[in-house]
Amino acid sequence: MSNPSDFFSNKRSGFGMMPDMEEEQFLLWQNLLEERTGMCLAPQRKSFLQTSLGIRMRELGCDDYEDYYKKVTTGSGGGIEWSILSDRLTVQETRFFRDPDAMAFVKNHLLAMVKTAPQDRSFDILSMGCSSGEEVYSLAMLADECLSHLGFKYSVTGTDLSTVVLRKARQGKYPIRKLETLPASYRQRYCIAVENNEYQIISGLRDRTCFSQVNALNLDAFPVSGLSIIYCQNLLIYFRRWRRREILNALADRLVEGGILVTGLGEMVDWQHPNLVQVDSNKLSIYVRRDNNNQMGGR
Numbered sequence: 001m002s003n004p005s006d007f008f009s010n011k012r013s014g015f016g017m018m019p020d021m022e023e024e025q026f027l028l029w030q031n032l033l034e035e036r037t038g039m040c041l042a043p044q045r046k047s048f049l050q051t052s053l054g055i056r057m058r059e060l061g062c063d064d065y066e067d068y069y070k071k072v073t074t075g076s077g078g079g080i081e082w083s084i085l086s087d088r089l090t091v092q093e094t095r096f097f098r099d100p101d102a103m104a105f106v107k108n109h110l111l112a113m114v115k116t117a118p119q120d121r122s123f124d125i126l127s128m129g130c131s132s133g134e135e136v137y138s139l140a141m142l143a144d145e146c147l148s149h150l151g152f153k154y155s156v157t158g159t160d161l162s163t164v165v166l167r168k169a170r171q172g173k174y175p176i177r178k179l180e181t182l183p184a185s186y187r188q189r190y191c192i193a194v195e196n197n198e199y200q201i202i203s204g205l206r207d208r209t210c211f212s213q214v215n216a217l218n219l220d221a222f223p224v225s226g227l228s229i230i231y232c233q234n235l236l237i238y239f240r241r242w243r244r245r246e247i248l249n250a251l252a253d254r255l256v257e258g259g260i261l262v263t264g265l266g267e268m269v270d271w272q273h274p275n276l277v278q279v280d281s282n283k284l285s286i287y288v289r290r291d292n293n294n295q296m297g298g299r
Contacts, residue, residue, distance in 0.1 A: 154208060
């Protein structure tokens, strides 16, 4: 007589249940992700990896992790499949004005930089790991509020590894629930209602933004410099500490004198740079690039 549990196990398999991922298989995928993106997937995120792989494998009719690994890493279609998969593995949560304290500092610093800036200066801002664009548009709203009425130009560039979220970011369309953290004054000024109960960022603000696929491991291939603000929150936590230092060093070199680097609180507590001064705060992790007189402020 068959075991009743076998019957239910078979029924679950029929509905597309994926087998549990063995430790060796997890390590295989963990190493691949780190090798190609630099992101280190912690052991406690094994269930996330298993779920993400499982969804894609079911779409392909595959039920073996190692077979799918071979598909991703070999053959002419491996690169295409990796692109599809990495989009799903690297997308991070974001929202408008996610860190109000950091955003307030950015606004005040922009206002301070304007006081000594020549009229032809452009304030260029970079958002690393921008996901679906909420952070980019938050920074653009601040810049527009601080700079436009004074005649200063500005731009905000958002980068991410996922081409899928970058396409969404360029559209600048969000369901109304996504606007919950957006101050009402900004919503009224920078958003318009569109179809399907969504809102879209106005074209005048979208035109000041640019979105680009960038791997944080290959910043040397990203020709951007002279930045007034670099916003890099909730990205470094996915990298090993030595990689975090490399990324921060590369970003620091792209700041103008008086520019600021904003990181997540606790993401890199022991990092120092000879040309940067850390802001004294227990709520913020922000560094200011020294000017020629070793003073903080705009050039």
